[in-house]
Amino acid sequence: MLSSDRQGLQLFGHSPSAQKVLTHAVDENIFRNESNPAAQNDDRFPLAIRHVVGRGRGFFATRDIQAGETVFQAVPLAWAISEDWMKNTCWWCFAYDARRSQPVKAMSADSPCSLSAKTVTTCNKQVSANGCSRQTSFARYKGVFCSDQCHQAAITAHGGQEHWDNYLALLGAMEDEIQLHGSKVARSNKASAKLETSTSTLLDVSQSALLSEDDNKQGGGHCSEADFDPDDLTDEQLEAWIATVWDTIAEHDLFSDRLPDSSQRELVRLITNQLCLSDALTADRDNDLPIADWQTEMVARCAATRDIAPFEALCRVKSNETEVLRASLHQMQLAVPNSDGCASAPATIAPIRLPWNLSPAQLVESQWSSSFQDAASSYSLLARAWERAAKLGSLGVLNHTRFRNVYYREKANSFGIWDPPSDMLHLAQSTDCSSPTVGADYDEREWIGFSIYPTAVYFNHSCAPNVAKTRRNRVMNFVSNQSIQSGDELFISYGSTTDSVSERRDRLRDHFFFECACDRCIAESSIQVCNANSLF
Numbered sequence: 004m005l006s007s008d009r010q011g012l013q014l015f016g017h018s019p020s021a022q023k024v025l026t027h028a029v030d031e032n033i034f035r036n037e038s039n040p041a042a043q044n045d046d047r048f049p050l051a052i053r054h055v056v057g058r059g060r061g062f063f064a065t066r067d068i069q070a071g072e073t074v075f076q077a078v079p080l081a082w083a084i085s086e087d088w089m090k091n092t093c094w095w096c097f098a099y100d101a102r103r104s105q106p107v108k109a110m111s112a113d114s115p116c117s118l119s120a121k122t123v124t125t126c127n128k129q130v131s132a133n134g135c136s137r138q139t140s141f142a143r144y145k146g147v148f149c150s151d152q153c154h155q156a157a158i159t160a161h162g163g164q165e166h167w168d169n170y171l172a173l174l175g176a177m178e179d180e181i182q183l184h185g186s187k188v189a190r191s192n193k194a195s196a197k198l199e200t201s202t203s204t205l206l207d208v209s210q211s212a213l214l215s216e217d218d219n220k221q222g223g224g225h226c227s228e229a230d231f232d233p234d235d236l237t238d239e240q241l242e243a244w245i246a247t248v249w250d251t252i253a254e255h256d257l258f259s260d261r262l263p264d265s266s267q268r269e270l271v272r273l274i275t276n277q278l279c280l281s282d283a284l285t286a287d288r289d290n291d292l293p294i295a296d297w298q299t300e301m302v303a304r305c306a307a308t309r310d311i312a313p314f315e316a317l318c319r320v321k322s323n324e325t326e327v328l329r330a331s332l333h334q335m336q337l338a339v340p341n342s343d344g345c346a347s348a349p350a351t352i353a354p355i356r357l358p359w360n361l362s363p364a365q366l367v368e369s370q371w372s373s374s375f376q377d378a379a380s381s382y383s384l385l386a387r388a389w390e391r392a393a394k395l396g397s398l399g400v401l402n403h404t405r406f407r408n409v410y411y412r413e414k415a416n417s418f419g420i421w422d423p424p425s426d427m428l429h430l431a432q433s434t435d436c437s438s439p440t441v442g443a444d445y446d447e448r449e450w451i452g453f454s455i456y457p458t459a460v461y462f463n464h465s466c467a468p469n470v471a472k473t474r475r476n477r478v479m480n481f482v483s484n485q486s487i488q489s490g491d492e493l494f495i496s497y498g499s500t501t502d503s504v505s506e507r508r509d510r511l512r513d514h515f516f517f518e519c520a521c522d523r524c525i526a527e528s529s530i531q532v533c534n535a536n537s538l539f
């Protein structure tokens with residue numbers, strides 16, 4: 004997640020071997036396509052996507068830019084409000100009031116249990132008559148909005164009332180699943196507490212699985228017999244392995260007894276929102292519906308002409324799935340015990356191979372990657388909710404490939420939504436002193452959710468950014484904080500820039516899986532080396 008520093012989320016990056024310079028002609032088309040109805044709007048912005056060695060794609064200035072110019076604006080394609088603030092935050096414009104809930108409570112319109120909060124009791128009877136559970140969350144699940152206009156805009160963005168209802172039904176079904184599985188999870192947690200007393204055994208299982216000759220021989224068609232460093236594995240090898248493992252996970256519904264934590268559940272809600280919006284945009288749309296903004300229009304028109312389906316537009320954003328796996332393999336490699344049973348020092352990194360034929364039981368027991376288990380239990384939760392909600396309304400297809408396509412993009416490329424909206428650290432350095440929030444205490448800001456802006460994900464990071472990110476309602480504004488020459492790259496910061504160089508790099512490595520190579524880090528790390536050398 005960019006600039007949010009949420010704990011517990013693993014984020015993506017390019018490993019050295021994954022650094023490929025790819026040509027994504029369609030990416031440029033998003034910004035420079037004469038037949039694109041939004042092209043005239045794109046020309047408002049003085050930037051273009053180019054490829055840069057070591058950083059992938061990035062935004063570059065197409066003319067000289069003055070300090071204080073808005074260089075880009077983006078609207079979200081999908082979003083999720085934090086569990087803590089769901090009643091206090093408008094589900095469309097992100098207006099937030101910590102003291103009271105938003106005034107417009109919007110249940111789905113034609114569901115028998117959605118007429119209004121007052122009719123819930125009657126509704127539940129009707130729902131029972133229709134064969135639904137009396138305890139169903141469909142009756143109580145509702146969105147909140149600061150105004151009727153925002154409510155209507157959300158319905159419109161979802162492609163109309165029916166799609167909106169399906170979306171709410173899905174969220175409600177997820178709540179039901181969370182409750183239903185609460186007791187099961189409690190039991191399973193007790194069981195895993197017992198298992199943790201024999202952690203070393205489990206670790207051995209995973210490591211012997213990873214290093215087993217036999218296992219690797221059975222998968223010999225996929226990878227060589229030689230020992231290798233995770234960085235030597237090609238993306239194709241990793242992708243093939245991931246697909247095999249996920250097929251097993253889906254087939255046996257593994258990890259269904261694990262409840263994703265609240266941060267994962269928020270991610271699942273963002274994915275739900277993304278999938279519903281994408282399906283709504285690709286489905287037959289009521290042409291009389293007004294379209295909220297030019298980027299949504301662009302995506303909708305592209306879908307209509309089959310140029311870029313909305314879901315495919317998201318898929319142009321970089322996925323970090325293989326990077327997450329590679330990082331997990333590195334961690335395991337470092338933890339492989341030596342002959343004394345102690346973890347070996349990094350200097351003696353153990354060779355590693357992928358276990359191609361893990362049985363379902365081995366997969367569950369090996370505990371070889373917590374990030375992998377997070378993803379699998381999140382998928383299981385969504386799949387169960389999907390099945391439940393599909394009985395009440397028409398939903399698109401859900402399979403693990405589609406889920407992973409979104410999961411490994413959104414968790415890395417989404418922006419945190421904070422309130423007050425402006426990023427204080429950046430504004431303090433910027434010329435935008437007209438903002439009413441300048442001078443407010445950064446620590447008082449509240450994290451109220453996160454959203455994905457697929458058109459804005461091409462800003463690379465610098466610890467000395469030349470662009471500040473500020474939010475006004477749903478719109479993310481990117482404003483230059485210094486003059487920028489034509490041809491220069493535009494950078495934002497993925498979080499605090501006030502830490503030391505080693506703290507900044509550690510954080511970016513841990514959360515984003517990349518080694519920051521910005522000018523400031525390079526300069527400051529060479530000063531550190533000089534200082535260290537001068538001691539001798």
Ligand SMILES: C[S@@+](CC[C@H](N)C(=O)[O-])C[C@H]1O[C@@H](n2cnc3c(N)ncnc32)[C@H](O)[C@@H]1O
Pocket residue numbers: 015016017057058059060061320321415416460461462463464465515516517518519520521
């Ligand atoms: C939000 S994406 C930015 C767009 C990305 N370059 C692409 O091609 O899709 C963030 C990723 O870009 C790369 N990146 C961004 N800033 C970087 C930096 N300062 N040094 C090295 N890599 C960087 C890392 O791979 C990071 O995970």
